[in-house]
Amino acid sequence: MKNSVGKSQRVKRFYRRHAVPVTVWLVAVAVVVWLLYQRTTRFETMGIARGQVLQVAASCTGRIKEIHAPLFAPVKEGQPLVTLDTVTDNELLDEAKLRADLAMAGAEAVRLSAQLIPTQEKLRADAATLQMNQKDNWRRFEMDVDSARLRILDLQRAIASGRITLEDLAVQVKISEKLLQDEAIVPLELEKIKVHHASILQNVRENEQLLEQARGILRQTQQRRDAFAMQEFPAPSEDAALEAIRRQVGVQEEIMKGLLAQLDAWQARRRVELTAPIAGRVIPIHGQRNDALLQRPGEEVVRQPGEVVRAGDPILAVAEEAPTEVVAYVSEQQLGHLRARMPVELRKPQAPAASKRSQIAEIGPTIELMPQRLWRNPTVPQWGLPVLIKVPPGLALVPGELVEIRGL
Template sequence: MSSQTPIPIPWSHRFRLVRYRVVPVLVFIVAAGSAGLLWRHQAGVLRAIGEVEVVRYELTAPADGILVALPGSQRQLCDRLLAGEVAARLDDRVSAAELDMVRGEIARLQKELEATSVRTRLEVAAAEASASAYAVRKLDEVRQLAVDVERLRLDLLDRQAQTQSDRVELQRLNERLEATRKVFAQGAETPYMMMDVQLRRDMTAERLEGGLKAVQEAQEQLKTVTARRDSALGEIPSLPACPSADSLATAFLAPLHAAVAVQEARLRQVQTRIEQLAIRAPADARICEIYRRPGQAVRLGDPILAIAVERSRNVISYFREQQAPRPQVGMEAEIRLRTVPRRILRGIVEQVGPQIAEVPPHQLVNSRVLEWGLPVRIGLPEDADLCPGELVDIVFKAPPQTPGPSPAD
């Protein structure tokens, strides 16, 4: 039997067999290995959507009143306000009228005190004929000191009312001077107007400074005279048919004393209202909402303006309930901006919320499905220049897990 030479398999057919039998197995092995590596790499990665924290202030009316126009241009959307700058002002005419009423009542009490002093002298002159001359003189001294105390109280009250009026005027002139400076810098105001406002402002400031010094001097005098009255009160000898030296010396001024106390309380009330007339910005921010404009009446608590800070150093995110492990303070996080080109910032978890809360709508993956999560605050680096309210993608880096003790241990 003759041997036959086998027919050689073409190389194209061999390659086809390798492609059909071996390549799928190799591809499956490589894909499975790659998937395993990716899964191992991503097992400790937690993703979430975050928002650059928005710091917003609602400026509300501290009292009932009418908004008045500020010197210069009126507030508009996106205007920048510095911390402490007046954002709105209430009409001060009511407070000024109350100050005038207080000063008028002070003047009436001063006249009444003068009349009381005259009656006291007449009573002392009549008592000298039927009582000890020394005792009467001591009683007259104490009564005059008591009258001086009430006179100094009225004088102090009048000076305080005047300083409050000067303080209101100085606030107006400061605001007008600031507005005039801005207009002058733009070349829309003459130097003479600038000098006039500056001069009036300086004169009012000087008058207020002098008034505050006078108030301090009046307070010191009142303390001195009060101490003298109290010291002399204990030196009054007993008089016949008199209930007590205290009642003789001070009881006749009790109605006037009470009236002065009422005016002091009214002045403190007016002072509190004056301090509330100017509504100031609590921080450097820009106006984002205007609810009321000059000329409108507002009630206590009505919103007037809303301002928001321009920069924020925190990102707020919500850790979903089904995600694990839970975030911890000090955990690292990658903050990936959605800008083009993409930027990646490094942040640290600074605080973790105490309870689960509803995720804001703009941080939902699907706006139709409500989600709940644990709020997390992430600190941004100092050089981060992000706009408040900007959405970012966050990748939390889970801390490495320490191996537990072996069963043999």
């Protein structure tokens, strides 16, 4: 009996010393194998929240006149951000040439007027000789129309010249106000410019009123001429000479219209506005990059008024306030578990922590170098296949924030 009890105790001691540790070790191995299997059947990685960032650049070379929105200010889509002067210094001669051509066109109109006066006197003398016959009446009507046209041309030339002078004086007023603020000039000089500006403005307005009156007179003279033209009579030889002059006047009128249109377009180039392509916040150019090592020289410099930018040079950028997508990189070892439209869980590790479910929207075609922020070791580059995941509603992220992604 004692032998059986002793044998039973020895068996128990054997199990406690050998069988139980082996069993625990086997269970631990099984758990590790199961965890490794679970890890290999799904992927876990990190990603970066990203919103849309669009640059604002001019399509032609120009000088920055104004920047309407400061850095990080909220803007709406279509809101003016930058005003450019796209008239370069080497084009100022072209502008001066346009103004000179306009002055020449006005002088040519005056010269034609000087030619019409002797012709008109001759026609009036012929009218006295022919006792004011129908031909003389027709010529008088034509002279009245021509005089009205010349008056209109002269007023248009004076108005155009006055407007150009007003624009120059307006620029001088702005410059003088700035100089006055800097105490570079006395207030009297600014007041003189303003008085001159007001005088020219009053003259332009008076000429505009006279222009409307002249146009009314022209319509009246044309109506009288047309009514008289209903009568049939042979045109005298003097009419041919006047017709040639009238055609020259018409040519000068068209030339002046074209020059005025060019000057208007030129002035429009003085203020070219660049608007916000999307709603968001204004950021500097380097704000598009999440990695400082990838910045190019000069990107940290913010553009200022007075700088000259070439066509295509970015001035600033507009970034969405809320990210719309997460860019993650999957290592080569996890590619076998990756598929399109695969459900994933997005986890926000930073406070306040949150998690939402989403799915893989797009998978990149080639393996790329990961951003440095995603490297496990900052000195060892890592590569991966980029994937795009849409940010689900309710997950509050900041552009550039790190997000944990786990496959489901």
